[in-house]
Amino acid sequence: xxxxxxxxxxxxxxxxxxxxxxxxxxxxxxxxxxxxxxxxxxxxxxxxxxxxxxxxxxxxxxxxxxxxxxxxxxxxxxxxxxxxxxxxxxxxxxxxxxxxxxxxxxxxxxxxxxxxxxxxxxxxxxxxxxxxxxxxxxxxxxxxxxxxxxxxxxxxxxxxxxxxxxxxxxxxxxxxxxxxxxxxxxxxxxxxxxxxxxxxxxxxxxxxxxxxxxxxxxxxxxxxxxxxxxxxxxxxxxxxxxxxxxxxxxxxxxxxxxxxxxxxxxxxxxxxxxxxxxxxxxxxxxxxxxxxxxxxxxxxxxxxxxxxxxxxxxxxxxxxxxxxxxxxxx
Amino acid sequence: xxxxxxxxxxxxxxxxxxxxxxxxxxxxxxxxxxxxxxxxxxxxxxxxxxxxxxxxxxxxxxxxxxxxxxxxxxxxxxxxxxxxxxxxxxxxxxxxxxxxxxxxxxxxxxxxxxxxxxxxxxxxxxxxxxxxxxxxxxxxxxxxxxxxxxxxxxxxxxxxxxxxxxxxxxxxxxxxxxxxxxxxxxxxxxxxxxxxxxxxxxxxxxxxxxxxxxxxxxxxxxxxxxxxxxxxxxxxxxxxxxxxxxxxxxxxxxxxxxxxxxxxxxxxxxxxxxxxxxxxxxxxxxxxxxxxxxxxxxxxxxxxxxxxxxxxxxxxxxxxxxxxxxxxxxxxxxxxxxxxxxxxx
Numbered sequence: 066x067x068x069x070x071x072x073x074x075x076x077x078x079x080x081x082x083x084x085x086x087x088x089x090x091x092x093x094x095x096x097x098x099x100x101x102x103x104x105x106x107x108x109x110x111x112x113x114x115x116x117x118x119x120x121x122x123x124x125x126x127x128x129x130x131x132x133x134x135x136x137x138x139x140x141x142x143x144x145x146x147x148x149x150x151x152x153x154x155x156x157x158x159x160x161x162x163x164x165x166x167x168x169x170x171x172x173x174x175x176x177x178x179x180x181x182x183x184x185x186x187x188x189x190x191x192x193x194x195x196x197x198x199x200x201x202x203x204x205x206x207x208x209x210x211x212x213x214x215x216x217x218x219x220x221x222x223x224x225x226x227x228x229x230x231x232x233x234x235x236x237x238x239x240x241x242x243x244x245x246x247x248x249x250x251x252x253x254x255x256x257x258x259x260x261x262x263x264x265x266x267x268x269x270x271x272x273x274x275x276x277x278x279x280x281x282x283x284x285x286x287x288x289x290x291x292x293x294x295x296x297x298x299x300x301x302x303x304x305x306x307x308x309x310x311x312x313x314x315x316x317x318x319x320x321x322x323x324x325x326x327x328x329x330x331x332x333x334x335x336x337x338x339x340x341x342x343x344x345x346x347x348x349x350x351x352x353x354x355x356x357x358x359x360x361x362x363x364x365x366x367x368x369x370x371x372x373x374x375x376x377x378x379x380x381x382x383x384x385x386x387x388x389x390x391x392x393x394x395x
Numbered sequence: 396x397x398x399x400x401x402x403x404x405x406x407x408x409x410x411x412x413x414x415x416x417x418x419x420x421x422x423x424x425x426x427x428x429x430x431x432x433x434x435x436x437x438x439x440x441x442x443x444x445x446x447x448x449x450x451x452x453x454x455x456x457x458x459x460x461x462x463x464x465x466x467x468x469x470x471x472x473x474x475x476x477x478x479x480x481x482x483x484x485x486x487x488x489x490x491x492x493x494x495x496x497x498x499x500x501x502x503x504x505x506x507x508x509x510x511x512x513x514x515x516x517x518x519x520x521x522x523x524x525x526x527x528x529x530x531x532x533x534x535x536x537x538x539x540x541x542x543x544x545x546x547x548x549x550x551x552x553x554x555x556x557x558x559x560x561x562x563x564x565x566x567x568x569x570x571x572x573x574x575x576x577x578x579x580x581x582x583x584x585x586x587x588x589x590x591x592x593x594x595x596x597x598x599x600x601x602x603x604x605x606x607x608x609x610x611x612x613x614x615x616x617x618x619x620x621x622x623x624x625x626x627x628x629x630x631x632x633x634x635x636x637x638x639x640x641x642x643x644x645x646x647x648x649x650x651x652x653x654x655x656x657x658x659x660x661x662x663x664x665x666x667x668x669x670x671x672x673x674x675x676x677x678x679x680x681x682x683x684x685x686x687x688x689x690x691x692x693x694x695x696x697x698x699x700x701x702x703x704x705x706x707x708x709x710x711x712x713x714x715x716x717x718x719x720x721x722x723x724x725x726x727x728x729x730x731x732x733x734x735x736x737x738x739x740x
Contacts, residue, residue: 112630118627118630121623124626125622220471222673222675224674307619310651311618312675313675318618321617364630364631366611368612369613369614
């Protein structure tokens with residue numbers, strides 16, 4: 066039996082660190098796939114690991130990460146939100162409209178977008194958590210309804226949001242793009258929430274067995290309701306960032322298919338669709354996997370339809386490895 | 396003490412279902428009340444009559460790509476144009492889905508919508524529906540192409556749109572880059588319209604500027620994809636000079652990628668161009684940035700054609716088909732840009 070001294074508990078030795086690293090790899094087999102993917106892309110293109118390209122990948126993946134973290138928590142708690150693509154569009158349009166046509170300050174524009182996202186999340190949460198309707202049906206319905214609303218309210222493209230609003234998508238904080246800083250903050254907050262707060266543990270408990278969680282005194286409605294609101298808010302924030310980066314939004318196309326991309330990242334990251342299992346580190350790996358795949362295939366100049374096929378095959382391979390990995394991952 | 400832990404109480408669930416049923420019934424009644432009586436009486440008269448003998452009171456515009464901004468503009472302008480002739484404009488919601496489009500068109504044929512203007516997603520599959528419409532004495536106008544069974548058509552030269560843009564970029568490359576440089580095309584190979592534009596754009600450019608190195612042809616029709624693809628391309632080719640897009644939306648994503656990579660707005664060695672004449676791109680051209688050209692269609696010309704062609708068929712005019720012109724918009728075309736922006740607004 067290995068004994069751990071008090072000193073090793075405070076400052077882990079090399080052996081402990083190595084063992085911890087191996088455990089992390091065992092629990093997140095996608096890490097191996099991602100490493101292989103990066104190696105292949107670097108060897109094939111010679112420019113994949115260039116700092117400029119890595120910055121581009123991180124910036125592109127930021128919006129995905131911002132939504133993937135709260136969505137992962139929602140899925141861990143046994144729920145689902147398929148409306149995030151449309152919520153992203155509505156958030157982007159609201160922020161763009163406030164910053165552009167209404168000439169409001171960037172803060173007001175972003176707060177307005179967040180309020181709209183929170184409202185969509187609250188409707189989802191109310192219907193799913195308090196009225197007991199199927200999250201799949203409700204959020205699928207909201208996906209269409211919110212998109213229709215966005216197109217009705219903003220039938221024409223919006224653009225020209227001003228330099229102040231452009232800060233959100235284009236500024237650098239300590240040399241790092243602002244969206245990446247926001248995404249990092251969301252990832253850290255999500256990880257800390259899951260690991261160190263009682264509500265974080267409740268999320269797992271609700272996902273594993275709602276009845277048992279309820280009988281243990283966990284509020285099985287309020288927690289997922291709050292997660293729906295946070296997910297909606299995060300989607301709107303991602304929308305505001307995209308609007309800032311592009312300085313334009315189109316109601317009909319902004320965020321289309323985004324819900325499936327986010328869900329793919331979450332599931333690739335080892336979050337169980339049935340609830341009760343998952344980690345923020347896994348979600349981060351899922352997000353990076355998708356970001357690297359898209360970027361690498363473009364760098365390799367793979368023709369369009371081959372890209373589609375390669376993306377599909379890589380996704381299935383990643384998912385299979387995650388599934389056939391050790392039980393500790395699930 | 397035990398409580399029902401997870402779901403709503405039976406009473407509240409019943410209440411919710413009752414409210415939902417009430418709301419659905421009310422919506423259904425309202426919808427029926429809004430549309431049925433007028434159209435059914437009108438269609439009963441129209442049935443069996445020859446198209447040329449009709450007094451046209453209804454035109455159905457079946458445009459499947461409701462997600463693109465042009466759709467809203469077309470509906471607004473066509474509705475106004477139709478109103479001038481006391482004609483009601485109906486629309487479908489096809490959600491860019493050929494099956495849904497076929498179903499909606501069959502419904503219109505069954506309820507004898509007097510004139511149908513349809514942009515078929517799959518031309519071959521729409522042929523039988525068009526035939527059924529003609530057999531029922533309805534007017535069928537094909538939008539964006541030609542069918543065997545039709546009363547008339549509204550055509551666009553999609554290839555011409557791409558050709559104009561390709562020629563413009565090639566001319567610029569010859570003048571500003573001495574015929575050398577690097578170009579990336581943002582293309583669409585998924586639908587006929589996209590393939591035609593792509594071919595026109597690439598053929599024209601590569602023929603006139605053979606010295607420019609084609610570094611990529613990437614699928615992108617929206618700004619987000621245009622941005623991420625261009626970001627990747629710029630990592631590999633930071634000296635990329637030209638990005639041409641199958642749509643203005645995709646090209647605008649490329650424009651933002653170049654800006655974020657540090658390219659100055661007035662950079663003399665950079666050219667971005669797209670197709671459609673969408674507002675953000677037109678504004679960028681007007682401001683004198685390196686977004687330099689757009690092959691634009693005037694929404695007002697299209698909207699007028701949507702109304703005028705069926706009316707001309709109903710009036711028995713010979714050769715009522717029209718080809719909507721496409722025009723290259725560049726820096727300096729201020730009046731045209733303003734006119735297009737006004738139509739879009």
